[in-house]
Amino acid sequence: MKKPLNYDVKIIMASRQIGEAFKKSHPDAVVIKDFFDYHNDTCPRCQESFKVSNNTVQKVGSISGFVVPENKRAYIYALCRNCSSNITKDSRFGSKVVHGSPAAENTEKFILNALLQR
Numbered sequence: 516m517k518k519p520l521n522y523d524v525k526i527i528m529a530s531r532q533i534g535e536a537f538k539k540s541h542p543d544a545v546v547i548k549d550f551f552d553y554h555n556d557t558c559p560r561c562q563e564s565f566k567v568s569n570n571t572v573q574k575v576g577s578i579s580g581f582v583v584p585e586n587k588r589a590y591i592y593a594l595c596r597n598c599s600s601n602i603t604k605d606s607r608f609g610s611k612v613v614h615g616s617p618a619a620e621n622t623e624k625f626i627l628n629a630l631l632q633r
């Protein structure tokens with residue numbers, strides 16, 4: 516059984532804020548943190564590995580998420596610094612990348628596939 520990953524406290528707080536925001540915007544959706552907790556030693560956008568020391572993921576750029584409305588699920592994940600700065604050129608937060616848009620599609624596929632492989 517894989518051990519859950521640890522993060523800097525700021526990252527954990529940011530992930531909770533995104534979760535709270537999803538609960539408000541999509542009250543019927545369940546917030547899923549499994550990718551963040553177990554698989555997010557890989558950046559889901561560029562698929563590069565994060566540096567992990569003491570089981571703590573280093574150099575996270577931002578926390579983001581997406582909702583799959585038809586499944587009533589919201590997913591939370593961390594992006595590396597490179598991907599975060601690339602995304603912020605278009606929108607301030609990855610969470611504003613529209614679900615189903617080409618910009619989000621590969622990231623979302625990677626996360627959903629990782630969760631299926633458990």
Ligand SMILES: [Zn+2]
Pocket residue numbers: 558559560561562563594595596597598599
């Ligand atoms: Zn990345």
